[in-house]
Amino acid sequence: MKLDIVMFGLSITSSWGNGHATTYRALTKALAARGHRITFLERDVPWYRDNRDLRSAPYCRIKLYDSLRRVSQQYGAMVAGADVVVLGSFVPDGIALGDWITSTARGVTIFYDIDTPVTISKLTDNSAEYISPSLIPRFNMYLSFTGGPTLQLIKGIYGSPRAYALYCAADVNIHKPVEVPKQWMLGYIGTYSEDRQPLLEQLLIEPARRLPEHRFVVVGPQYPGTLNWPANVEYIEHLPPGAHSKFYCSLHYALNLTRQHMAAAGYSPSVRLFEAAACGVPVISDIWPGIDDFFTPEDEILLAADSDDVVKILSGTSEIRRRALAAAARDRALKSHTAENRALEFERYVREVIDRPARIAPIEAVRARV
Incomplete structure (x- = not known):
């Protein structure tokens, strides 16, 4: 089954300040490696235009558009004739675009939510700009970065005919072991988030203060200039994806932190978790429901509830154990959490819609439940 796929996403051209790209x-x-043809359509916005690290790609056609009107004029026939049309979360004017997609496309339509707990929160208080309760059941499928109980909520409350987890993944062509000197004991990569900052303070900044003999690092844009970093914590504003493997492999341990919405929902792994593991770097993570579905605690990942846990890990773990954790994490990532795994899952979900079309609930019935 070779598919003609059209994707509308927040960004594929810029990794600046977002995890979507x-x-x-x-x-x-x-x-594409499995023979599918993909066209990716992205709204041309200034903040990504000024920070693009991918302008073209051999594995998909990238098209930029400046308005919904231009989309319907230039790409209407493409959307209508595609085997699969995907709309991602946080796409500008997503509600209007989703209405047009589900009215125009003749193939399988998918809403791909890379921000599921945030989306559910926005749907609850009617502040979502890119999806609406009445639009969800019009898509054949809802693919979610969050699994677990949230999938039942998407089907039972919002009327999606199908809801499946399609988690993030490591690109093993990029994320792999690299021979570089170890520079830092512990490092974190991620855009600044106010609700995640207390965790960073607890699980990296405070341990750095208590372990002045070790070096630490934080990478990511939008951190306030007023932050008071300890002398042994280096801050790097941005690293392009191509530099991530060298960064991870420069660490003794990588830190994984989860935003509050994601942690509360559980079953919401960060892409950094899989990337670091695929690079053969042991990960220390905050604790959230479902994390043991992805890596086995103590064997493939280390969990930390507070600063004491991190200090204990960094001070008391032997090099032999550290290397064993790294190897086990990489084995698990390569077995279960690669982009190839996700492509196979995507195919399976699409095939199910084609083979067994689901009955879509009337929009009025969905509105009555929301």
């Missing part, structure tokens, strides 16, 4: 790149590359 690396996910779309890995997934489209893996799908």
Whole structure:
């Protein structure tokens, strides 16, 4: 089954300040390797235009558009004739675009939510700009970065005919062991988030203060200039995806932190978790429901509830154990969490819609439940 796929996503051209680009790149590359044809459509916005690290790709056609009117004029026939049309979360004017897609496309339509817990929160208080309760059941399928109980909520409350987890993944062509000197004991990569900052303070900044003999690092844009970093914590504003493997392999341990919405929902792994593991770097993570579905605690990942846990790990773990954790994490990532795994899952979900079309609930019935 070779598919003609059209994707509308927040960004594939810029990894600046978002986790969407690396996910779309890995997934489209893996799908293309399996013979599918992908066109990615992205709204041309200034903040990504000024920070593009991918302008073209051999694995998909990238098209930029400046308005919904231009989309319907230039790409209407493409959307109508595609085997699969995907709309991602946080796409500008997503509600209007989703209405047009589900009215125009004749193939399988998918809403791909890379921000599921945030989306559910926005749907609850009617602040979502890119999806609406009445639009969800019009898509044949809802693919979610969050699994677990949230999938039943998407079907039972919002009326999606099908809801499946399609987690982020590591691109093993990029994320792999690299021979570089170890520079830092512990490092974190991620855009600044106010609700995640207390965790960073607890699980990296405070341990750095208590372990002045070790070096630490934080990478990511939008951190306030007023932050008071300890002398042994280096801050790097941005690293392009191509530099991530060298960064991870420069660490003794990588830190994984989860935003509050994601942690509360559980079953919401960060792409950084899989990337670091695929590079053969042991991960220390905060604790959230479902994490043991992805890596086995103590064997493939280390969990930390507070600063004391991190200090204990960094001070008391032997090099032999550290290397064993790294090897086990990489084995698990390569077995279960690659972009190839996700491409196979995507194919399976699409095939199910084609083979067994689901009955879509009337929109009025969905509105009555929301």
